[in-house]
Amino acid sequence: MNAQTNYPPAPEEVQFKPTVLVIGGGASGIVSAVKAAEAGLSVVLLEKTAELGGKVAQISSLYQTDLSPSQWLNDKIKSLQSNDKVTIYTNGTLEKAKGQAGNFTVTLNVAGKKEEMVVGAIVVATGMELSTKMPVPEGAEAGRFMSQMELEKKMADFTGDSKGFVFVVKEDNFLYGMANALKNALKLKNAGHNVYLFYDEMKISEEKMEKIYHQARKEGVYFVRGTQNLKIGQKDDQLTVTTVDPLLPVKLAKELMITSDYLIYNEDLVAGADTEKLAETLRVTRGPGGFFQEDNYHLEPVYSFRPGIYFVGACRMPDFVHNVQEQAGSAVSAIYQLSTADVKSLMDQKPLIDVKKCVYCLTCYRSCPRNAIELLYGIEEAAWNGAPFVHPYACQACGSCAAECPNRAISFPGYTDEDMNKQFQGIGGKA
Ligand code: SF4
Ligand code: SF4
Structure with missing residues (x-):
């Protein structure tokens, strides 16, 4: 609670602090930080590990671009490091956050030291995690089984003799898994290897994915439908993958056996382990699979239900790196709009609380779906000394608080009892 003598606070007391806290130093966080700095905002970039870069720093190539991931990242990291409006903290986590859009007071734990600061907005870009579950069949060598991420890290080793990959x-495995498999299958094929790709559904509904699929077919990657009946074993120093074509009639179906050196499987894409704790700290909810995606995905893809807090990248749901640029741009644009908004006119459009009528029951505080109400105390004219304050940046004017207030202490500008009575009388009614 904050002490407040004049109520409501004057517009100049409700200023937007033009600093953005970006949580997560992977590709999404770095791109968000770059975009925020380009918009003239100060940026605090907080990464929980000792290095920036995240998973993109570990892969050999990016889908849809010829840029080297490490070069792409290094250019961006350098631009952040040389910008004196950007502060980078590694080995850091967010411990506490309170307040509203424009004025979040956050407590960071950076390598064991606590630091408190005020930021206007928070961009969550904590990414996702990969869970590997492919069981190695009995008798097969574990080193011949690789997840997509393990393949990415070893890609540079496969430049010599032709090998077989399945x-x-x-x-x-979602669209993301298919895009990675197509990208890497084509890359290995172009390096002279023998490549098979077993699939259930050919999901290619991402930009340029169909082109890569056709190119892979043209270059000689073999596509075989059906992963349900695969029998995987090892004969001498080769893996064997046996299947029956599910599209052929039973009488005609014959077993197809392929020998290979390596088998590549897709990881499950899961929400980051710290997502739940972060959601509690920021007082936001989570969506399917535990990812941060609780608001309308199509209309407001990067918005949380709390103005001032935005989600960028795979912490929302598994996504491609090339989409992150647009998401970071949307988040920064929303922050910029808030930071330049006219506070007085914002306040004029939000619910009014009559502190003389308010009995400080906190029903509005509890029922606000946007957590947009702050509790103030020390208000002289208030019946109970304290009163809720509708924060102009955070309130979305949904009206729930006005509907719930048991003492009719909340009204909307233009819709007060007096306004409604006047309108009623204007159409011939009797008040
Ligand atoms: S109008 Fe809606 S968003 Fe605004 S304070 Fe009331 S309940 Fe919260
Ligand atoms: S619901 Fe009404 S009476 Fe209760 S705290 Fe809010 S404004 Fe005051």
Whole structure:
């Protein structure tokens, strides 16, 4: 609670602090920080590990671009490091956050030291995690089984003799898994290797993915439908993958056996382990699979239900690196609009609380779906000394608080009892 003598606070007391806290130093966080700095905002970039870069720093190539991931990242990191409006903290986590859009007071833990600061907005860009579950069949060498991420890290080793690779992309591996498999299958094929790709559904509904699929077919990657009946074993120093074509009638179906050196499978893409704790700290909810995606995905893809807090990248749901640029741009644009908004006219459009009528029951505080109400005390004219304050940046004017207030202490400008009575009388009613 904050002490406040004049109520409501004057517009100049409700200023937007033009600093953005970006949580997560992977590709999404770095791109968000770059965009925020370009918009003239100060940036605090907080990464929990000792290095910036995240998973993109570990992969060999990016989907849809010929840029080297490490070069792409290094250019961006250098631009952040040379910008004196950007502060980078590694080995840091967010411990506490209170307040509203424009004035969040956050407590960071940076390498064991606590630091408190005020920021106007928070961009969550904590990414996702990969969970590997492919069981190695009995008798097969574990070193011949690789996840997509393990393949990315070893890609540079496969430049010599021609080897055999089998990709297995299961139905539940989402579009992202298929895009990675196609990208890497084509890369290995172009390096002279023998490549098979087993799949259940060919999901290619991402930009340029169909082109890569056709190119992979043209270059000689073999596509085989069906992953359900695969039998995987090892004969001498080769893996064997046996299947029956599910599209052929039973009488005609014959077993197809492929020998290979490596089998590549897709990881499950899961929400980061710290997502739940971060959601509690920021007082936001989570969506399917525990990812941060609780608001309308199509209309407001980067918005949380709390103005001033935004989600960018794979912390929302598994996504491609090339989409992160647009998401970071949307988040920064929303922050910029808030930071330049006219506070007085914002306040004029939000619910009014009559502190003389307010009995400080906190019903509005509890029922606000946007957590937009702050509790103030020390207000002389208030019946109970304290009163809720509708924060102009955070309130979305949904009206729930006005509907719930048991003492009719909340009204909307233009819709007060007096306004409604006047309108009623204007159409011939009797008040
Ligand atoms: S109008 Fe809606 S968003 Fe605004 S304070 Fe009331 S309940 Fe919260
Ligand atoms: S619901 Fe009404 S009476 Fe209760 S705290 Fe809010 S404004 Fe005051």
